[in-house]
Amino acid sequence: MSNLNKQAGNISEKPGISSPEITNISAINQIKNKRRQQPTSEELINGILEGNRTSLSRAITLIESTNPDHFEKANEVVQGCLAQANKSVRIGITGVPGVGKSTFIEAFGKHLTQLGKKVAVLAVDPSSSLSHGSILGDKTRMEELVKDENAFIRPSASGETLGGVARKTRETIILCEAAGFDTIIIETVGVGQSETAVHSMVDFFLLLKISGAGDELQGIKRGIMEMADAIVINKADGDNIKKANQAKVDFNRAMHLFPPKKSNWQPKVTTCSSITKEGISEIWNTISDYFEMTKKNGFFQEKRHEQNQFWIMETINEQLKSNFYNQPEIISLLEQNKKAVQNNEISPFAAASELLKLYFNKGAKAQSDKGSK
Structure with missing residues (x-):
């Protein structure tokens, strides 16, 4: 016997000795079945x-x-x-990666729960364009809020949805409202043109910024600025307070360059620190003032009606797209046409037209068969 085999024999388990049964097998099966x-x-x-x-x-x-x-x-x-839905206020929070959205939401959410609010946070995590995976680490970053019995945090992957809004966020809001949550916070992936998707499902749109990022004036995205109902300069603490106050002045000047909002609300610019909690209560006061004003002048309900109409069209578009790509014949022809386009045998427009023609003919045939029955 070699030395290696001797060593293996010395550390191997002796026959006849089995691991003790520490778990009830029937209990395991019950849990699995449930x-x-x-x-x-x-x-x-x-x-x-x-x-x-x-x-x-x-x-x-x-x-x-x-x-x-x-x-x-x-x-x-x-x-x-x-x-049982539509009994909450919906707040969208966005900002570039690194601006401190999760830390801010935890501080803001804790402030609201201390006021007796029931808060649901719908945090949308970016999905990888390569693996399509998502970390979903928002609960980890909101250690205090996740333990709060008056808070509910639901991280979701953005998938292929532009602007970082999960595909079913709109329906999730309805479920959270029915469950008794009176304040819904939607955290988005980041700033981009398709953040309009967030704007179309919330009552108040808050844009988080940080000082010294080089975008106080020159790099401002006009679209996102026009949508914002408030701009908050985050991380206004320590040596950064002076810079944050200067950024506040710069943004205030910029906001006056935009046309008046349909709601007649003048967007506010403020500073806060998510670490020291300085300025958090003032932000909620600003949001409360907005709701009081827009409910009084009728804009709040008008916006909700417009959003419902918008989501009818969005849902139709989504269902058509989903139905199209789930047809076996379409899947097969699509692969053929992709190769034909790559080989310059057919133009992309002709390939798309052929696919759509097949799809609509299938739909017409299905309707005809249904009518003959």
């Missing part, structure tokens, strides 16, 4: 209306699912919660 059982739409709705967070989380997972089999059930849940 996890496999999917609650009905009615059970999910009842759980959400009772404020059950497990039901809320499972329902959100259901509406985020891309499985076509889940679509109808998800719609039933959303429809069942609709009567």
